[in-house]
Amino acid sequence: DVKASRELFAAPGGTSMIAVGADFRRESNTYTPSAIARAQGNVIAGDSAAEEPYDLARRSFGAFAEVAVPLTKTLELTGAVRGDHYSDIGSTTNFKLAGRWQPTQQVLVRGSFGTGFKAPSIAQVSNIHQLYGVTGGSYTCPFPASDAMARYCVPGSTQYNVFAEGTPNLKAEKSQQFTLGVRFEPSPMATIGVDYWSINLKDRISQLDESVVFGDPVRYRNLFTTYTDPTSGSTDLAILLKNANLGKSQTSGLDFDVALRFKTPVGQLTSQLLATYTLKNRYQRENGGAYFTDLGNFNDGGVTFRFLGRWINTLEYGKWTHSATVNYKSGYGDQFQSADDCLVSDANGDCVDIRREVKPYVTFDWQTVYQHNKNLKLSLGVLNLLDQDPPLSIKTVGGHQLGYDNRYTDPRGRTFYGRINYTFK
Numbered sequence: 001d002v003k004a005s006r007e008l009f010a011a012p013g014g015t016s017m018i019a020v021g022a023d024f025r026r027e028s029n030t031y032t033p034s035a036i037a038r039a040q041g042n043v044i045a046g047d048s049a050a051e052e053p054y055d056l057a058r059r060s061f062g063a064f065a066e067v068a069v070p071l072t073k074t075l076e077l078t079g080a081v082r083g084d085h086y087s088d089i090g091s092t093t094n095f096k097l098a099g100r101w102q103p104t105q106q107v108l109v110r111g112s113f114g115t116g117f118k119a120p121s122i123a124q125v126s127n128i129h130q131l132y133g134v135t136g137g138s139y140t141c142p143f144p145a146s147d148a149m150a151r152y153c154v155p156g157s158t159q160y161n162v163f164a165e166g167t168p169n170l171k172a173e174k175s176q177q178f179t180l181g182v183r184f185e186p187s188p189m190a191t192i193g194v195d196y197w198s199i200n201l202k203d204r205i206s207q208l209d210e211s212v213v214f215g216d217p218v219r220y221r222n223l224f225t226t227y228t229d230p231t232s233g234s235t236d237l238a239i240l241l242k243n244a245n246l247g248k249s250q251t252s253g254l255d256f257d258v259a260l261r262f263k264t265p266v267g268q269l270t271s272q273l274l275a276t277y278t279l280k281n282r283y284q285r286e287n288g289g290a291y292f293t294d295l296g297n298f299n300d301g302g303v304t305f306r307f308l309g310r311w312i313n314t315l316e317y318g319k320w321t322h323s324a325t326v327n328y329k330s331g332y333g334d335q336f337q338s339a340d341d342c343l344v345s346d347a348n349g350d351c352v353d354i355r356r357e358v359k360p361y362v363t364f365d366w367q368t369v370y371q372h373n374k375n376l377k378l379s380l381g382v383l384n385l386l387d388q389d390p391p392l393s394i395k396t397v398g399g400h401q402l403g404y405d406n407r408y409t410d411p412r413g414r415t416f417y418g419r420i421n422y423t424f425k
Helices: 148-152 210-215
Strands: 002-011 014-031 054-070 075-086 090-104 107-118 129-134 161-165 173-187 190-202 224-228 235-242 249-264 267-284 291-293 307-317 320-329 361-371 376-383 415-422
Touching: 002 054, 148 235, 161 224, 210 235
Parallel strands: 161 235
Antiparallel strands: 002 014, 014 054, 054 075, 075 090, 090 107, 107 173, 129 161, 173 190, 190 249, 224 235, 249 267, 267 291, 267 307, 307 320, 320 361, 361 376, 376 415
């Protein structure tokens, strides 16, 4: 990496600045499993996954320039441009324009617009084909008995093997971002900020969720394959979740930041609320296809929370700092369960369709810090002080845990921790 900056010229509001830079990268990834891991030789003691070796590498370089110009004492504009080249993806150029207007000491307005680029990883654009485990949910055979693929199905409802695979012609993700926000500081004791943000993504890189593949076997027939167990020799149905460009996604929301500061008889008290309210999150499963959403409802293996928030209260006096934090995730509609899968039945024993509501998840944390001197700091804390259980979820995809979703909650309950920091100077 090489970076440099300096004053550029005198502007009406002050001195303009310029920064330039360049970087070069070489990534390599080599995997050499043993013969046993590759299911060669003694397959009884080997790995049924039959790992495949690979040796991948690529080079990339980029350069950027950024200029900040204070047009007036209260208005500053910033422009930036960056070019990148990847040996396996190609070249791209992106920009960003931003503005900052502070008409008074108490009011600040800011905004930006720009484009973005995210190259797929070297594994995502490789020809690697590896067994990736099994489906999170259990499924009945998706093919009728007359279909040639039906003979590979396992009787009843079961988990099927999953293969993962790279896609050599995978495109990079491209995005457009827009932000506009305002901050108020009516007094040294209060700060209020609201920011609107919007992100439009093109050629989104991901994998179709297993439930989507099994739910429409005709449309996604090319993602069904077979797996032969090297130990037993049996061949069963499997699915192939390839990395792909799944079309566009559109996300927008509001970020809130409110901070209040008080002087109390025992010290300085600061109360801060940080929250995000998502207005829209919709995406395509394939280029040019229909839009779907997981905002407030479990879909395509996950959920986007409508509201996320943290309320942090900190009391500082002398060498002591006490913090109490409330963490909040809003509730959402759980994964839809069909009567055909018969996961849920009514009082008569009949299978039913159901999408139940997952309750909001609220936890309370505490931390006490003692700053003994400039070098030594001691911390003690408790996560989930009230020992709150994760809310019940009957999802069957997105991981193998049942009864809750471990991606969004913590099953450990009340957790104590301690930390000692010593800085050598």
